[in-house]
Amino acid sequence: MSDLKKIKEEFLLKLKKKLNLSEINQIKSDLFGKNGQVSSQFKKIGTLAESERKKFASDLNIIKDELQSLINSKMDEIQSAEINEKLEKEKIDITLPERPFVKGKIHPVSQTIDEISSIFSEIGFSVEEGPDVENEYNNFTALNTPDNHPARDMHDTFYLDEKKEKLLRTHTSPVQIRTMLKSKPPFKIIAPGRTYRSDSDQTHSPMFHQVEGLYIDKDINMGHLKGCLNYFIKEFFEVDKIKMRFRPSHFPFTEPSAEVDIGYKIKDGRIIIGEGDKWLEILGCGMVHPNVLKNVKVNPSKFQGYAFGIGIDRLAMLKYGINDLRSFFDCDYRWLNHYGFDPLDVPTNYRGLSR
């Protein structure tokens, strides 16, 4: 038998076995690789006598084409078999009944933070964050609250070291400082998060939540502040009409300063927002004090604006009819199951916030 025939027959024999991709690749390189069987035959052509050369070369080319096309179709066949096998293995029977499982709930405070972020992002505020463990400078000094200022005592601060340099932030206002230090005006941010004061009774918890707001630009005035808060309260409580009052107040980091109350009444044991003659304080606000701007290297003769700090837990209590602040932090699963929200029900302004 001629060499060529032998090569072909051996090859056909090998091809009959069940092969995987790497085996067929091996066969391919045994034939057509640098020193492969077919490649070596080509090298032989030059050594043959003139009379045999032409026929041999033509036979060789025919066999080469034949083997190559057999290899290619075998490869296709193996590849599609492998894909089919994989598909078969990874098949999921979606007709199977689901395993019963207990679904978690979103805490009303988390839900409220999501709602607040959604409302403010609609009007161009971005969300910032700051750490719970703050330094004394960001929490007080930079906010125009120097040592011995009476406002420091009012905050019932948890200090974390003897020198009173580290503390648990008593409000979210230090995020104003962090935000302004790290870039250039204009600033338009909100900063929700945990805050801490050493205070605990029916309406106070040592850990509570606030959302800070800060808008600094060239022509921002108190009218903008009122408009913004008015918009926010209406959106948050999903009502067209609200009663809101600004009371003069004092914060070292704003001038003038105000506290804001919203009007409500209780009817059949339920809170109704926007009617009645009862008032509930929900936030502090004001125009950012020039000293604060100077502390963060913002020129107060060019830039000014407002800031506010809203008590998140109180808003959540009002909106969802929860009357004991402490229950928020009891970790009672039955409570969470009742007041919590479906994790898939992400609040947006379009779909409605609380549905």
Ligand code: PHE
């Ligand atoms: N940080 C103040 C507080 O916790 C609230 C506030 C924020 C007031 C921003 C004015 C401006 O009481």
